[in-house]
Amino acid sequence: MRNSQDYGYVIAVLLGDKIQGGFTWVLRCSYSPSLKRNRIKSVFSTVGILMKRIFDMKKRTAFIGAILSLMPLGQPFLIKTSIALVTAKIVIFNSDWAIAESAEFYFKLGNQKLDSEDYKGAISDYTKAIKINPKDGDAYRERGYSKSVLEDDKGAISDYTKAIKINPKDGDAYRERGYSKSVLEDDKGAISDYTKAIGINPKDGDAYRERGYSKVNLNDYEGALSDYTKAIKINPEDGEGYMGRFRAKLFSGDFKGAVSDRNKAFAVFSKDKSQLSVKDIVSSKMLAKRTDMWKVFSQSAGFNGKTYEKPITYYIHDENSKNISKHLPKAMRNSYEISDDEEQFTVDIFSYIDSIIDLDFVRVNSKSKAMISIYKTDKDGKKDEKAENGSGVMQEPPRGVKYKIEVAWAESPLIDPKLKKYPTLSIDNAFTIAHEIGHALGLNHKDPGCLPECSKSFDPEDIRFNNRDSVMSYNNFLYPKVDTFFTELDIKALRTIWGIEKGN
Numbered sequence: 001m002r003n004s005q006d007y008g009y010v011i012a013v014l015l016g017d018k019i020q021g022g023f024t025w026v027l028r029c030s031y032s033p034s035l036k037r038n039r040i041k042s043v044f045s046t047v048g049i050l051m052k053r054i055f056d057m058k059k060r061t062a063f064i065g066a067i068l069s070l071m072p073l074g075q076p077f078l079i080k081t082s083i084a085l086v087t088a089k090i091v092i093f094n095s096d097w098a099i100a101e102s103a104e105f106y107f108k109l110g111n112q113k114l115d116s117e118d119y120k121g122a123i124s125d126y127t128k129a130i131k132i133n134p135k136d137g138d139a140y141r142e143r144g145y146s147k148s149v150l151e152d153d154k155g156a157i158s159d160y161t162k163a164i165k166i167n168p169k170d171g172d173a174y175r176e177r178g179y180s181k182s183v184l185e186d187d188k189g190a191i192s193d194y195t196k197a198i199g200i201n202p203k204d205g206d207a208y209r210e211r212g213y214s215k216v217n218l219n220d221y222e223g224a225l226s227d228y229t230k231a232i233k234i235n236p237e238d239g240e241g242y243m244g245r246f247r248a249k250l251f252s253g254d255f256k257g258a259v260s261d262r263n264k265a266f267a268v269f270s271k272d273k274s275q276l277s278v279k280d281i282v283s284s285k286m287l288a289k290r291t292d293m294w295k296v297f298s299q300s301a302g303f304n305g306k307t308y309e310k311p312i313t314y315y316i317h318d319e320n321s322k323n324i325s326k327h328l329p330k331a332m333r334n335s336y337e338i339s340d341d342e343e344q345f346t347v348d349i350f351s352y353i354d355s356i357i358d359l360d361f362v363r364v365n366s367k368s369k370a371m372i373s374i375y376k377t378d379k380d381g382k383k384d385e386k387a388e389n390g391s392g393v394m395q396e397p398p399r400g401v402k403y404k405i406e407v408a409w410a411e412s413p414l415i416d417p418k419l420k421k422y423p424t425l426s427i428d429n430a431f432t433i434a435h436e437i438g439h440a441l442g443l444n445h446k447d448p449g450c451l452p453e454c455s456k457s458f459d460p461e462d463i464r465f466n467n468r469d470s471v472m473s474y475n476n477f478l479y480p481k482v483d484t485f486f487t488e489l490d491i492k493a494l495r496t497i498w499g500i501e502k503g504n
């Protein structure tokens, strides 16, 4: 159920099942390098297209024949011929122009539709261009690309192959075919295509980067590192390149280098974005105070219309136990003893939030007394060897079951760097805990598990945003100095839901 990968922006399919009224948010499925491809903007010049048409001899011969048959009779043959030839030339030229224009017209129309993400429309236009000119390699390539975006990678490969047959020097078509092969898990075939693309254009940073990605899939981390480094050298603003190199370094055990690259990637990605607002991280239902969480919390905390008279209880589980809850995802039902730092960090997060919002918290020593229970568990989706994050879940109960919240979090492979204030706790683990507590207090992000309620929330995988914007983003910078994770926006959102601390 997790980590199903789409290759545009990788969307991890989280534990998406709505569980009879309760919602499941699963945090932080592994970030897969999102392979946002640079669009190929090469448009054949009109002259180029004309040249191509002129070699289409069959049509031309027939055309000249047709022109000659229309020649008026009764004029001196020589003049006639001369006029005929001139006229034919002009007519042929004009006619080729017209043909070329209409092929190019459809090609350009296709490009426009591609740019506006109307992929089906683009395919239809490229098909028209190909019909007019079956030797239009560019139209084949771009149609292939459109098919690939629509996840028809087999169809895409067939189009790229035609483009390459028409123009064996089309490096873009090789690179894109490689990409589609990689989607179909043919990484060896992909590498061979990327290598050809690089041979044709040694400045094709994208081909280097994508080859790096395929090499990581084949566990060739050294080769991948070298490719990513080349991609970054060609384009120092290639965030995907940094993110790819992060993975290669992580899997080869170079945590320090990995973390540095990941931070660089987020820095690049975040240059292009607008500001998030409260509505991006709080559902309209919650803003209208119509969620189960709001109702139950308010009742349980004795909300008198102005403030809360009792604290919300939370429990931190700190022992090895099996099958802690049937509501949690199966893989996350065994729980473990936690470290002092993990415990203290969790306590401190609650104290911190207590100090900024009107709702108060108190720690209790059993699950039965608690509104919110927190467990350290196994990772969900353990099978994914190439996971890059920890995972966590905030689980509301099914309808009809007493409303209590369960939070489970699991270790991240990013064991370094650690927090300064909690020297054994990795930033990534701390972030998972903070993120899930954010959920437990009503913050959200887009997730299949909470639709339609969270349909207007922001996408936590949107790489333009990171944990400097909100604790609800999956993309956390890994700096040791960070120790609370709740941003100004998060605080504003929590205050919108639960009120501002009134000093009680």
Ligand SMILES: [Zn+2]
Pocket: 025, 026, 027, 028, 435, 439, 445, 460
């Ligand atoms: Zn989440």
